[in-house]
Amino acid sequence: MPLPHLSTAVLVQPVSFLGQVLLAGVGLVRGRARISARDLARVSTESSARALPIVTGVNLLVGSILAFVGAVQLVKFGAGIYVADLVGIAVAREMAAVITAVVMCGRTGAAFAAELATMQANEEIDAYEVLGIDPVPYLVLPxxxxxxxxxxLLYIYACLAGLVGGALVGSGMLQLAPQAYMDRTAIILGWSHLGLGLVKSVVFGALIGIVGCYCGLHAQRNAAGVGRATTKAVVVSIVGVIVVDSLFAILANAVGV
Structure with a gap:
Protein backbone atom coordinates (compact mmCIF):
# COMPACT_ATOMS: atom_id res chain seq x y z
CA MET A 1 0.00 0.00 0.00
CA PRO A 2 1.61 3.30 -1.04
CA LEU A 3 2.33 5.88 1.65
CA PRO A 4 0.33 9.12 1.51
CA HIS A 5 2.23 11.97 -0.11
CA LEU A 6 2.86 15.13 1.86
CA SER A 7 1.78 18.39 0.33
CA THR A 8 4.73 19.83 -1.59
CA ALA A 9 3.96 23.32 -0.28
CA VAL A 10 4.49 22.15 3.30
CA LEU A 11 8.10 21.23 2.52
CA VAL A 12 9.01 23.41 -0.44
CA GLN A 13 7.87 26.80 0.89
CA PRO A 14 9.89 26.75 4.15
CA VAL A 15 13.01 25.43 2.40
CA SER A 16 12.64 27.99 -0.38
CA PHE A 17 12.21 30.80 2.15
CA LEU A 18 15.28 29.66 4.09
CA GLY A 19 17.26 29.68 0.85
CA GLN A 20 16.08 33.21 0.06
CA VAL A 21 17.18 34.41 3.50
CA LEU A 22 20.61 32.79 3.11
CA LEU A 23 21.06 34.29 -0.35
CA ALA A 24 20.02 37.68 0.98
CA GLY A 25 22.62 37.36 3.73
CA VAL A 26 25.31 36.52 1.17
CA GLY A 27 24.19 39.50 -0.90
CA LEU A 28 24.44 41.75 2.14
CA VAL A 29 28.00 40.61 2.80
CA ARG A 30 28.89 41.34 -0.83
CA GLY A 31 27.18 44.72 -0.71
CA ARG A 32 24.46 43.78 -3.19
CA ALA A 33 21.45 43.50 -0.88
CA ARG A 34 19.31 46.44 0.15
CA ILE A 35 17.99 46.39 3.70
CA SER A 36 15.95 48.86 5.70
CA ALA A 37 18.37 50.56 8.11
CA ARG A 38 15.41 52.18 9.88
CA ASP A 39 13.82 48.78 10.48
CA LEU A 40 17.12 47.34 11.67
CA ALA A 41 17.57 50.11 14.27
CA ARG A 42 13.96 49.90 15.47
CA VAL A 43 13.88 46.11 15.68
CA SER A 44 17.26 46.00 17.41
CA THR A 45 15.95 48.33 20.10
CA GLU A 46 12.81 46.25 20.53
CA SER A 47 14.86 43.04 20.71
CA SER A 48 17.44 44.27 23.21
CA ALA A 49 16.92 47.19 25.58
CA ARG A 50 13.14 46.88 25.82
CA ALA A 51 13.39 43.13 26.41
CA LEU A 52 15.70 43.48 29.43
CA PRO A 53 13.01 43.81 32.15
CA ILE A 54 11.23 40.56 31.31
CA VAL A 55 14.50 38.71 30.63
CA THR A 56 15.82 39.89 33.99
CA GLY A 57 12.72 38.90 35.95
CA VAL A 58 12.26 35.48 34.37
CA ASN A 59 15.90 34.38 34.62
CA LEU A 60 16.26 35.73 38.16
CA LEU A 61 13.31 33.58 39.21
CA VAL A 62 14.60 30.55 37.29
CA GLY A 63 17.97 30.80 39.04
CA SER A 64 16.20 31.12 42.38
CA ILE A 65 14.03 28.07 41.70
CA LEU A 66 17.03 25.95 40.68
CA ALA A 67 18.89 26.98 43.84
CA PHE A 68 15.88 26.30 46.05
CA VAL A 69 15.24 22.83 44.58
CA GLY A 70 18.93 21.96 44.80
CA ALA A 71 19.25 23.26 48.34
CA VAL A 72 16.35 21.15 49.61
CA GLN A 73 18.16 17.99 48.49
CA LEU A 74 21.82 18.88 48.99
CA VAL A 75 21.40 20.24 52.51
CA LYS A 76 20.41 16.73 53.62
CA PHE A 77 23.96 15.58 52.83
CA GLY A 78 25.71 18.66 54.16
CA ALA A 79 26.66 19.71 50.64
CA GLY A 80 24.90 23.05 50.45
CA ILE A 81 27.84 24.78 48.79
CA TYR A 82 27.32 22.61 45.72
CA VAL A 83 24.16 24.55 44.98
CA ALA A 84 26.51 26.96 43.20
CA ASP A 85 27.64 24.11 40.92
CA LEU A 86 24.06 23.13 40.13
CA VAL A 87 22.88 26.65 39.37
CA GLY A 88 25.99 27.68 37.44
CA ILE A 89 26.05 24.69 35.09
CA ALA A 90 22.27 24.54 34.60
CA VAL A 91 21.98 28.26 33.87
CA ALA A 92 24.99 28.47 31.54
CA ARG A 93 24.33 25.30 29.55
CA GLU A 94 20.56 25.21 29.37
CA MET A 95 18.25 27.53 31.20
CA ALA A 96 19.57 30.99 30.28
CA ALA A 97 19.58 30.22 26.55
CA VAL A 98 16.31 28.27 26.46
CA ILE A 99 14.28 30.50 28.77
CA THR A 100 15.46 33.67 27.02
CA ALA A 101 14.66 32.13 23.64
CA VAL A 102 11.16 31.14 24.77
CA VAL A 103 10.57 34.67 26.06
CA MET A 104 11.71 36.11 22.73
CA CYS A 105 9.43 33.68 20.86
CA GLY A 106 6.40 35.10 22.61
CA ARG A 107 7.59 38.68 22.64
CA THR A 108 9.57 39.34 19.45
CA GLY A 109 8.82 36.40 17.15
CA ALA A 110 5.09 37.02 17.54
CA ALA A 111 5.60 40.73 16.86
CA PHE A 112 7.48 39.95 13.64
CA ALA A 113 4.70 37.65 12.46
CA ALA A 114 1.91 40.08 13.34
CA GLU A 115 3.65 43.06 11.73
CA LEU A 116 4.45 41.31 8.45
CA ALA A 117 1.05 39.61 8.33
CA THR A 118 -0.64 43.00 8.71
CA MET A 119 1.53 44.38 5.90
CA GLN A 120 0.51 41.37 3.81
CA ALA A 121 -3.18 41.98 4.52
CA ASN A 122 -2.82 45.67 3.61
CA GLU A 123 -1.02 44.72 0.37
CA GLU A 124 2.09 46.61 1.41
CA ILE A 125 4.28 43.61 0.51
CA ASP A 126 2.82 43.70 -3.00
CA ALA A 127 3.60 47.40 -3.19
CA TYR A 128 7.26 46.73 -2.36
CA GLU A 129 7.44 44.12 -5.12
CA VAL A 130 5.85 46.49 -7.64
CA LEU A 131 8.48 49.09 -6.76
CA GLY A 132 11.20 46.52 -7.41
CA ILE A 133 12.12 46.04 -3.73
CA ASP A 134 12.64 42.44 -2.65
CA PRO A 135 10.84 42.05 0.72
CA VAL A 136 13.18 39.28 1.93
CA PRO A 137 16.38 41.36 2.21
CA TYR A 138 14.53 44.61 2.87
CA LEU A 139 12.13 43.42 5.60
CA VAL A 140 13.16 39.93 6.70
CA LEU A 141 16.93 40.29 6.88
CA PRO A 142 16.94 43.17 9.43
CA LEU A 153 24.07 39.34 24.40
CA LEU A 154 20.74 38.70 26.08
CA TYR A 155 21.99 35.20 26.94
CA ILE A 156 25.04 36.63 28.74
CA TYR A 157 22.79 39.02 30.65
CA ALA A 158 20.40 36.16 31.47
CA CYS A 159 23.31 34.12 32.86
CA LEU A 160 24.18 36.95 35.22
CA ALA A 161 20.55 37.30 36.31
CA GLY A 162 20.23 33.54 36.92
CA LEU A 163 23.45 33.42 38.94
CA VAL A 164 22.31 36.37 41.06
CA GLY A 165 19.01 34.61 41.72
CA GLY A 166 20.85 31.48 42.83
CA ALA A 167 23.20 33.51 45.03
CA LEU A 168 20.26 35.22 46.75
CA VAL A 169 18.70 31.88 47.66
CA GLY A 170 22.07 30.42 48.65
CA SER A 171 22.87 33.27 51.00
CA GLY A 172 19.35 33.56 52.38
CA MET A 173 18.36 29.92 52.76
CA LEU A 174 21.73 28.23 53.33
CA GLN A 175 23.54 31.16 54.96
CA LEU A 176 26.35 30.83 52.42
CA ALA A 177 28.77 33.75 52.18
CA PRO A 178 28.20 35.54 48.84
CA GLN A 179 31.96 35.54 48.19
CA ALA A 180 32.19 31.77 48.78
CA TYR A 181 29.22 31.19 46.48
CA MET A 182 30.73 33.27 43.68
CA ASP A 183 34.15 31.65 44.12
CA ARG A 184 32.60 28.21 43.78
CA THR A 185 30.67 29.36 40.70
CA ALA A 186 33.87 30.71 39.10
CA ILE A 187 35.63 27.38 39.70
CA ILE A 188 32.91 25.19 38.19
CA LEU A 189 31.78 27.46 35.35
CA GLY A 190 34.12 26.75 32.43
CA TRP A 191 34.30 28.24 28.96
CA SER A 192 32.86 25.04 27.50
CA HIS A 193 29.56 25.64 29.31
CA LEU A 194 29.39 29.30 28.28
CA GLY A 195 30.47 28.53 24.71
CA LEU A 196 27.74 25.93 24.34
CA GLY A 197 25.15 28.39 25.59
CA LEU A 198 26.38 31.11 23.23
CA VAL A 199 26.19 28.81 20.20
CA LYS A 200 22.69 27.78 21.21
CA SER A 201 21.59 31.41 21.53
CA VAL A 202 22.88 32.23 18.03
CA VAL A 203 20.94 29.32 16.54
CA PHE A 204 17.84 30.17 18.56
CA GLY A 205 17.98 33.78 17.38
CA ALA A 206 18.13 32.77 13.72
CA LEU A 207 15.33 30.24 14.24
CA ILE A 208 12.97 32.69 15.94
CA GLY A 209 13.57 35.42 13.37
CA ILE A 210 13.12 33.17 10.33
CA VAL A 211 10.01 31.43 11.68
CA GLY A 212 8.35 34.69 12.69
CA CYS A 213 9.00 36.32 9.32
CA TYR A 214 7.96 33.22 7.38
CA CYS A 215 4.64 32.97 9.21
CA GLY A 216 4.00 36.68 8.67
CA LEU A 217 4.79 36.73 4.95
CA HIS A 218 2.69 33.62 4.27
CA ALA A 219 -0.36 34.70 6.27
CA GLN A 220 -3.83 34.95 4.82
CA ARG A 221 -4.90 38.44 3.80
CA ASN A 222 -7.46 39.07 6.53
CA ALA A 223 -7.67 39.76 10.26
CA ALA A 224 -8.07 36.10 11.13
CA GLY A 225 -4.94 35.34 9.12
CA VAL A 226 -2.94 37.78 11.23
CA GLY A 227 -4.02 36.01 14.41
CA ARG A 228 -3.30 32.56 13.01
CA ALA A 229 0.12 33.67 11.76
CA THR A 230 1.02 35.06 15.18
CA THR A 231 -0.11 31.90 16.96
CA LYS A 232 1.72 29.69 14.48
CA ALA A 233 4.92 31.69 14.86
CA VAL A 234 4.92 31.33 18.65
CA VAL A 235 4.06 27.62 18.66
CA VAL A 236 6.50 26.62 15.91
CA SER A 237 9.30 28.74 17.40
CA ILE A 238 8.93 27.29 20.91
CA VAL A 239 8.75 23.72 19.62
CA GLY A 240 11.74 24.42 17.38
CA VAL A 241 13.75 25.80 20.30
CA ILE A 242 13.06 22.66 22.36
CA VAL A 243 13.92 20.35 19.46
CA VAL A 244 17.15 22.19 18.66
CA ASP A 245 18.11 22.21 22.34
CA SER A 246 17.64 18.45 22.53
CA LEU A 247 19.83 18.01 19.46
CA PHE A 248 22.50 20.17 21.08
CA ALA A 249 22.30 18.02 24.23
CA ILE A 250 22.82 14.85 22.19
CA LEU A 251 25.75 16.34 20.24
CA ALA A 252 27.37 17.77 23.37
CA ASN A 253 27.14 14.39 25.06
CA ALA A 254 28.58 12.68 21.99
CA VAL A 255 31.63 14.96 21.81
CA GLY A 256 32.07 15.12 25.58
CA VAL A 257 31.45 18.85 26.05
Whole structure:
Protein backbone atom coordinates (compact mmCIF):
# COMPACT_ATOMS: atom_id res chain seq x y z
CA MET A 1 0.00 0.00 0.00
CA PRO A 2 1.61 3.30 -1.04
CA LEU A 3 2.33 5.88 1.65
CA PRO A 4 0.33 9.12 1.51
CA HIS A 5 2.23 11.97 -0.11
CA LEU A 6 2.86 15.13 1.86
CA SER A 7 1.78 18.39 0.33
CA THR A 8 4.73 19.83 -1.59
CA ALA A 9 3.96 23.32 -0.28
CA VAL A 10 4.49 22.15 3.30
CA LEU A 11 8.10 21.23 2.52
CA VAL A 12 9.01 23.41 -0.44
CA GLN A 13 7.87 26.80 0.89
CA PRO A 14 9.89 26.75 4.15
CA VAL A 15 13.01 25.43 2.40
CA SER A 16 12.64 27.99 -0.38
CA PHE A 17 12.21 30.80 2.15
CA LEU A 18 15.28 29.66 4.09
CA GLY A 19 17.26 29.68 0.85
CA GLN A 20 16.08 33.21 0.06
CA VAL A 21 17.18 34.41 3.50
CA LEU A 22 20.61 32.79 3.11
CA LEU A 23 21.06 34.29 -0.35
CA ALA A 24 20.02 37.68 0.98
CA GLY A 25 22.62 37.36 3.73
CA VAL A 26 25.31 36.52 1.17
CA GLY A 27 24.19 39.50 -0.90
CA LEU A 28 24.44 41.75 2.14
CA VAL A 29 28.00 40.61 2.80
CA ARG A 30 28.89 41.34 -0.83
CA GLY A 31 27.18 44.72 -0.71
CA ARG A 32 24.46 43.78 -3.19
CA ALA A 33 21.45 43.50 -0.88
CA ARG A 34 19.31 46.44 0.15
CA ILE A 35 17.99 46.39 3.70
CA SER A 36 15.95 48.86 5.70
CA ALA A 37 18.37 50.56 8.11
CA ARG A 38 15.41 52.18 9.88
CA ASP A 39 13.82 48.78 10.48
CA LEU A 40 17.12 47.34 11.67
CA ALA A 41 17.57 50.11 14.27
CA ARG A 42 13.96 49.90 15.47
CA VAL A 43 13.88 46.11 15.68
CA SER A 44 17.26 46.00 17.41
CA THR A 45 15.95 48.33 20.10
CA GLU A 46 12.81 46.25 20.53
CA SER A 47 14.86 43.04 20.71
CA SER A 48 17.44 44.27 23.21
CA ALA A 49 16.92 47.19 25.58
CA ARG A 50 13.14 46.88 25.82
CA ALA A 51 13.39 43.13 26.41
CA LEU A 52 15.70 43.48 29.43
CA PRO A 53 13.01 43.81 32.15
CA ILE A 54 11.23 40.56 31.31
CA VAL A 55 14.50 38.71 30.63
CA THR A 56 15.82 39.89 33.99
CA GLY A 57 12.72 38.90 35.95
CA VAL A 58 12.26 35.48 34.37
CA ASN A 59 15.90 34.38 34.62
CA LEU A 60 16.26 35.73 38.16
CA LEU A 61 13.31 33.58 39.21
CA VAL A 62 14.60 30.55 37.29
CA GLY A 63 17.97 30.80 39.04
CA SER A 64 16.20 31.12 42.38
CA ILE A 65 14.03 28.07 41.70
CA LEU A 66 17.03 25.95 40.68
CA ALA A 67 18.89 26.98 43.84
CA PHE A 68 15.88 26.30 46.05
CA VAL A 69 15.24 22.83 44.58
CA GLY A 70 18.93 21.96 44.80
CA ALA A 71 19.25 23.26 48.34
CA VAL A 72 16.35 21.15 49.61
CA GLN A 73 18.16 17.99 48.49
CA LEU A 74 21.82 18.88 48.99
CA VAL A 75 21.40 20.24 52.51
CA LYS A 76 20.41 16.73 53.62
CA PHE A 77 23.96 15.58 52.83
CA GLY A 78 25.71 18.66 54.16
CA ALA A 79 26.66 19.71 50.64
CA GLY A 80 24.90 23.05 50.45
CA ILE A 81 27.84 24.78 48.79
CA TYR A 82 27.32 22.61 45.72
CA VAL A 83 24.16 24.55 44.98
CA ALA A 84 26.51 26.96 43.20
CA ASP A 85 27.64 24.11 40.92
CA LEU A 86 24.06 23.13 40.13
CA VAL A 87 22.88 26.65 39.37
CA GLY A 88 25.99 27.68 37.44
CA ILE A 89 26.05 24.69 35.09
CA ALA A 90 22.27 24.54 34.60
CA VAL A 91 21.98 28.26 33.87
CA ALA A 92 24.99 28.47 31.54
CA ARG A 93 24.33 25.30 29.55
CA GLU A 94 20.56 25.21 29.37
CA MET A 95 18.25 27.53 31.20
CA ALA A 96 19.57 30.99 30.28
CA ALA A 97 19.58 30.22 26.55
CA VAL A 98 16.31 28.27 26.46
CA ILE A 99 14.28 30.50 28.77
CA THR A 100 15.46 33.67 27.02
CA ALA A 101 14.66 32.13 23.64
CA VAL A 102 11.16 31.14 24.77
CA VAL A 103 10.57 34.67 26.06
CA MET A 104 11.71 36.11 22.73
CA CYS A 105 9.43 33.68 20.86
CA GLY A 106 6.40 35.10 22.61
CA ARG A 107 7.59 38.68 22.64
CA THR A 108 9.57 39.34 19.45
CA GLY A 109 8.82 36.40 17.15
CA ALA A 110 5.09 37.02 17.54
CA ALA A 111 5.60 40.73 16.86
CA PHE A 112 7.48 39.95 13.64
CA ALA A 113 4.70 37.65 12.46
CA ALA A 114 1.91 40.08 13.34
CA GLU A 115 3.65 43.06 11.73
CA LEU A 116 4.45 41.31 8.45
CA ALA A 117 1.05 39.61 8.33
CA THR A 118 -0.64 43.00 8.71
CA MET A 119 1.53 44.38 5.90
CA GLN A 120 0.51 41.37 3.81
CA ALA A 121 -3.18 41.98 4.52
CA ASN A 122 -2.82 45.67 3.61
CA GLU A 123 -1.02 44.72 0.37
CA GLU A 124 2.09 46.61 1.41
CA ILE A 125 4.28 43.61 0.51
CA ASP A 126 2.82 43.70 -3.00
CA ALA A 127 3.60 47.40 -3.19
CA TYR A 128 7.26 46.73 -2.36
CA GLU A 129 7.44 44.12 -5.12
CA VAL A 130 5.85 46.49 -7.64
CA LEU A 131 8.48 49.09 -6.76
CA GLY A 132 11.20 46.52 -7.41
CA ILE A 133 12.12 46.04 -3.73
CA ASP A 134 12.64 42.44 -2.65
CA PRO A 135 10.84 42.05 0.72
CA VAL A 136 13.18 39.28 1.93
CA PRO A 137 16.38 41.36 2.21
CA TYR A 138 14.53 44.61 2.87
CA LEU A 139 12.13 43.42 5.60
CA VAL A 140 13.16 39.93 6.70
CA LEU A 141 16.93 40.29 6.88
CA PRO A 142 16.94 43.17 9.43
CA UNK A 143 14.72 41.16 11.77
CA UNK A 144 16.77 37.98 11.47
CA UNK A 145 20.05 39.85 11.91
CA UNK A 146 18.80 41.69 14.99
CA UNK A 147 17.97 38.45 16.81
CA UNK A 148 21.04 36.67 15.46
CA UNK A 149 23.33 39.34 16.94
CA UNK A 150 21.44 40.40 20.06
CA UNK A 151 20.20 37.10 21.49
CA UNK A 152 23.76 36.07 22.48
CA LEU A 153 24.07 39.34 24.40
CA LEU A 154 20.74 38.70 26.08
CA TYR A 155 21.99 35.20 26.94
CA ILE A 156 25.04 36.63 28.74
CA TYR A 157 22.79 39.02 30.65
CA ALA A 158 20.40 36.16 31.47
CA CYS A 159 23.31 34.12 32.86
CA LEU A 160 24.18 36.95 35.22
CA ALA A 161 20.55 37.30 36.31
CA GLY A 162 20.23 33.54 36.92
CA LEU A 163 23.45 33.42 38.94
CA VAL A 164 22.31 36.37 41.06
CA GLY A 165 19.01 34.61 41.72
CA GLY A 166 20.85 31.48 42.83
CA ALA A 167 23.20 33.51 45.03
CA LEU A 168 20.26 35.22 46.75
CA VAL A 169 18.70 31.88 47.66
CA GLY A 170 22.07 30.42 48.65
CA SER A 171 22.87 33.27 51.00
CA GLY A 172 19.35 33.56 52.38
CA MET A 173 18.36 29.92 52.76
CA LEU A 174 21.73 28.23 53.33
CA GLN A 175 23.54 31.16 54.96
CA LEU A 176 26.35 30.83 52.42
CA ALA A 177 28.77 33.75 52.18
CA PRO A 178 28.20 35.54 48.84
CA GLN A 179 31.96 35.54 48.19
CA ALA A 180 32.19 31.77 48.78
CA TYR A 181 29.22 31.19 46.48
CA MET A 182 30.73 33.27 43.68
CA ASP A 183 34.15 31.65 44.12
CA ARG A 184 32.60 28.21 43.78
CA THR A 185 30.67 29.36 40.70
CA ALA A 186 33.87 30.71 39.10
CA ILE A 187 35.63 27.38 39.70
CA ILE A 188 32.91 25.19 38.19
CA LEU A 189 31.78 27.46 35.35
CA GLY A 190 34.12 26.75 32.43
CA TRP A 191 34.30 28.24 28.96
CA SER A 192 32.86 25.04 27.50
CA HIS A 193 29.56 25.64 29.31
CA LEU A 194 29.39 29.30 28.28
CA GLY A 195 30.47 28.53 24.71
CA LEU A 196 27.74 25.93 24.34
CA GLY A 197 25.15 28.39 25.59
CA LEU A 198 26.38 31.11 23.23
CA VAL A 199 26.19 28.81 20.20
CA LYS A 200 22.69 27.78 21.21
CA SER A 201 21.59 31.41 21.53
CA VAL A 202 22.88 32.23 18.03
CA VAL A 203 20.94 29.32 16.54
CA PHE A 204 17.84 30.17 18.56
CA GLY A 205 17.98 33.78 17.38
CA ALA A 206 18.13 32.77 13.72
CA LEU A 207 15.33 30.24 14.24
CA ILE A 208 12.97 32.69 15.94
CA GLY A 209 13.57 35.42 13.37
CA ILE A 210 13.12 33.17 10.33
CA VAL A 211 10.01 31.43 11.68
CA GLY A 212 8.35 34.69 12.69
CA CYS A 213 9.00 36.32 9.32
CA TYR A 214 7.96 33.22 7.38
CA CYS A 215 4.64 32.97 9.21
CA GLY A 216 4.00 36.68 8.67
CA LEU A 217 4.79 36.73 4.95
CA HIS A 218 2.69 33.62 4.27
CA ALA A 219 -0.36 34.70 6.27
CA GLN A 220 -3.83 34.95 4.82
CA ARG A 221 -4.90 38.44 3.80
CA ASN A 222 -7.46 39.07 6.53
CA ALA A 223 -7.67 39.76 10.26
CA ALA A 224 -8.07 36.10 11.13
CA GLY A 225 -4.94 35.34 9.12
CA VAL A 226 -2.94 37.78 11.23
CA GLY A 227 -4.02 36.01 14.41
CA ARG A 228 -3.30 32.56 13.01
CA ALA A 229 0.12 33.67 11.76
CA THR A 230 1.02 35.06 15.18
CA THR A 231 -0.11 31.90 16.96
CA LYS A 232 1.72 29.69 14.48
CA ALA A 233 4.92 31.69 14.86
CA VAL A 234 4.92 31.33 18.65
CA VAL A 235 4.06 27.62 18.66
CA VAL A 236 6.50 26.62 15.91
CA SER A 237 9.30 28.74 17.40
CA ILE A 238 8.93 27.29 20.91
CA VAL A 239 8.75 23.72 19.62
CA GLY A 240 11.74 24.42 17.38
CA VAL A 241 13.75 25.80 20.30
CA ILE A 242 13.06 22.66 22.36
CA VAL A 243 13.92 20.35 19.46
CA VAL A 244 17.15 22.19 18.66
CA ASP A 245 18.11 22.21 22.34
CA SER A 246 17.64 18.45 22.53
CA LEU A 247 19.83 18.01 19.46
CA PHE A 248 22.50 20.17 21.08
CA ALA A 249 22.30 18.02 24.23
CA ILE A 250 22.82 14.85 22.19
CA LEU A 251 25.75 16.34 20.24
CA ALA A 252 27.37 17.77 23.37
CA ASN A 253 27.14 14.39 25.06
CA ALA A 254 28.58 12.68 21.99
CA VAL A 255 31.63 14.96 21.81
CA GLY A 256 32.07 15.12 25.58
CA VAL A 257 31.45 18.85 26.05
Missing amino acids: RVLSLLLLLP
